[in-house]
Amino acid sequence: NAGVTQTPKFQVLKTGQSMTLQCAQDMNHNSMYWYRQDPGMGLRLIYYSASEGTTDKGEVPNGYNVSRLNKREFSLRLESAAPSQTSVYFCASTTSLNIQYFGAGTRLSVL
Amino acid sequence: AQKITQTQPGMFVQEKEAVTLDCTYDTSDPSYGLFWYKQPSSGEMIFLIYQGSYDQQNATEGRYSLNFQKARKSANLVISASQLGDSAMYFCAMREGRVSNFGNEKLTFGTGTRLTIIP
Numbered sequence: 001n002a003g004v005t006q007t008p009k010f011q012v013l014k015t016g017q018s019m020t021l022q023c024a025q026d027m028n029h030n031s032m033y034w035y036r037q038d039p040g041m042g043l044r045l046i047y048y049s050a051s052e053g054t055t056d057k058g059e060v061p062n063g064y065n066v067s068r069l070n071k072r073e074f075s076l077r078l079e080s081a082a083p084s085q086t087s088v089y090f091c092a093s094t095t096s097l098n099i100q101y102f103g104a105g106t107r108l109s110v111l
Numbered sequence: 112a113q114k115i116t117q118t119q120p121g122m123f124v125q126e127k128e129a130v131t132l133d134c135t136y137d138t139s140d141p142s143y144g145l146f147w148y149k150q151p152s153s154g155e156m157i158f159l160i161y162q163g164s165y166d167q168q169n170a171t172e173g174r175y176s177l178n179f180q181k182a183r184k185s186a187n188l189v190i191s192a193s194q195l196g197d198s199a200m201y202f203c204a205m206r207e208g209r210v211s212n213f214g215n216e217k218l219t220f221g222t223g224t225r226l227t228i229i230p
Contacts (some may be wrong), residue, residue: 047115
């Protein structure tokens, strides 16, 4: 009964380093999403994937890339991390009613 | 203009009292959905309740109900008989447009309300 699994849970990077956040869901959902959460700003959509093989930009895509590896997995990559990307990142997948189920989040600090 | 507005940054409520968390929305699309999520201090986002724009009745899920007033564009969350475990951040969110077969419509979130239940 895993639902949406994100790794890692915590990460500290130096400015300019790269990393990939992993997300996998076992609910056979078509659509998957990446959000960031900053204090006082709620969740903002970075990228989403409506189905395997497709990805689209959300509200704040700059500095990120994504890959929908298969139906289960949707990864988020930071090629050259910046302090402004310090945030909590959430992955979600959605049912047919567009009810989104979230992973536990990744706390990222960029120094 | 903000699509989702939550005007209460924080609320303190006595245990066992009912709580109403405010949410107003802005859309010109006749088809939309409204969601409430709970985020406890542990950080995960937990889905609570959903209301579709064409739903005739207010949604209810256990102690949670959604007071949907379409003309006012409000979708307030009501928690009955509050418990200490209800202390958390609460987010209102909206999907604009019909649900598709792929469920790829994006959600817009409000900034949240921090609810603290006092023993």
